[in-house]
Amino acid sequence: MIALLLEGVPQRGLHLLVGLLLTLVTVPLVANDYLITVLILILYFAYVGQAWNIMMGFAGQLSLGHALYVGLGAYAAAALYVHFGVSPWIGLWAAMVVSAAAGAVIGFLAFRFGVAGVYFAILTIAFGEFARIGFDHWSWLGGSAGFFLPVANYTRNDLLRPARQPDHVLLRDAGHDPLPPSSCATRC
Amino acid sequence: MVGLDVNRLYALTFGLGAACVGAAGCMMVLLVDVTPPLGPAYTLLAFVIVITGGLGSMPGALLGGVLIGVTEALGGLLFTPSAKSMFTFAILVLVLLFRPQGILGKRAAP
Numbered sequence: 162m163i164a165l166l167l168e169g170v171p172q173r174g175l176h177l178l179v180g181l182l183l184t185l186v187t188v189p190l191v192a193n194d195y196l197i198t199v200l201i202l203i204l205y206f207a208y209v210g211q212a213w214n215i216m217m218g219f220a221g222q223l224s225l226g227h228a229l230y231v232g233l234g235a236y237a238a239a240a241l242y243v244h245f246g247v248s249p250w251i252g253l254w255a256a257m258v259v260s261a262a263a264g265a266v267i268g269f270l271a272f273r274f275g276v277a278g279v280y281f282a283i284l285t286i287a288f289g290e291f292a293r294i295g296f297d298h299w300s301w302l303g304g305s306a307g308f309f310l311p312v313a314n315y316t317r318n319d320l321l322r323p324a325r326q327p328d329h330v331l332l333r334d335a336g337h338d339p340l341p342p343s344s345c346a347t348r349c
Numbered sequence: 350m351v352g353l354d355v356n357r358l359y360a361l362t363f364g365l366g367a368a369c370v371g372a373a374g375c376m377m378v379l380l381v382d383v384t385p386p387l388g389p390a391y392t393l394l395a396f397v398i399v400i401t402g403g404l405g406s407m408p409g410a411l412l413g414g415v416l417i418g419v420t421e422a423l424g425g426l427l428f429t430p431s432a433k434s435m436f437t438f439a440i441l442v443l444v445l446l447f448r449p450q451g452i453l454g455k456r457a458a459p
Contacts, residue, residue: 274446283400284445290393291438298432305431 223282226267226289230260236296239308244301370395397437401444403454412452416440 167175189197209231216224237259238252247255267288270276276284297305374383394417402413417437424433444451 270446274449276445276449280400280445280449283396284442286393287397287438287441287445291435291442294432294435294438298429 223279224285225282226285226287229285229289229292230264232292232296233263234260236302236308239310240302243308243310394437397441400451401441403451406451406453406455409451409453416452 188200192200209227212230213224213227216222216227234256238249238256241247241252241255242249267285271281271284296302302308377383398413398417399410400413401416402411403409417440420436420440421433424436
């Protein structure tokens with residue numbers, strides 16, 4: 162399988178791949194948060210593009226509903242983490258299973274009933290829109306407001322911080338100081 | 350079919366379609382708010398209606414419009430109004446699977 166993938170790849174391309182791998186491994190050790198965020202976005206876009214490329218580039222099937230699989234995977238991993246406390250590293254595999262299962266069902270329906278060409282594109286739009294409106298009304302997963310993850314407050318300019326301030330004031334007024342002064346000094 | 354200027358006919362067809370939708374917009378503006386980003390939602394809706402009724406069929410477009418319109422109205426009445434389009438897309442999926450040429454459309458020669 163791996164040999165098949167590397168068939169016809171020139172020597173220079175292999176060197177570049179190894180160089181890329183080494184860069185990816187070393188960058189998190191030296192780069193700052195912002196740079197890592199940008200690199201993650203770049204890899205994410207490349208990954209999403211590659212997923213679509215497999216459908217249109219290799220199989221020639223125009224799919225306009227690929228956002229469905231991205232969203233299903235994201236929701237699956239996030240729901241496992243928020244509702245069941247499963248680590249996203251395990252949720253990653255669950256997300257792949259969920260998205261692949263959804264893709265298999267839609268693909269089976271489309272090709273079993275001979276939906277091809279532009280009709281296949283419309284079918285993928287229909288499934289994507291159907292799921293989008295469904296998730297908009299699924300309050301267990303946040304509904305139309307979106308599904309928020311409790312992320313760690315690592316960066317200096319975190320958007321979570323201003324939202325938390327009134328919280329503290331409220332608690333302090335009620336007589337419960339939520340934080341010892343020392344930890345407040347390190348946070349503020 | 351000799352001597353027809355295909356490009357001219359394409360342009361004429363496009364113009365006719367635009368004129369129809371212009372008249373439709375003139376009547377619609379009395380009922381709904383019109384804003385610049387209005388386009389994609391109605392484009393997709395028109396697309397769904399024509400695919401459901403049958404591509405290239407005039408009665409099909411009318412039937413599709415009535416079917417989708419009544420479905421959305423009933424869906425909004427019986428369930429949540431914001432979820433009404435779900436029923437539209439469910440109908441679209443069923444039509445595509447069981448009658449890809451649309452309800453009144455003719456199966457194109459493969």
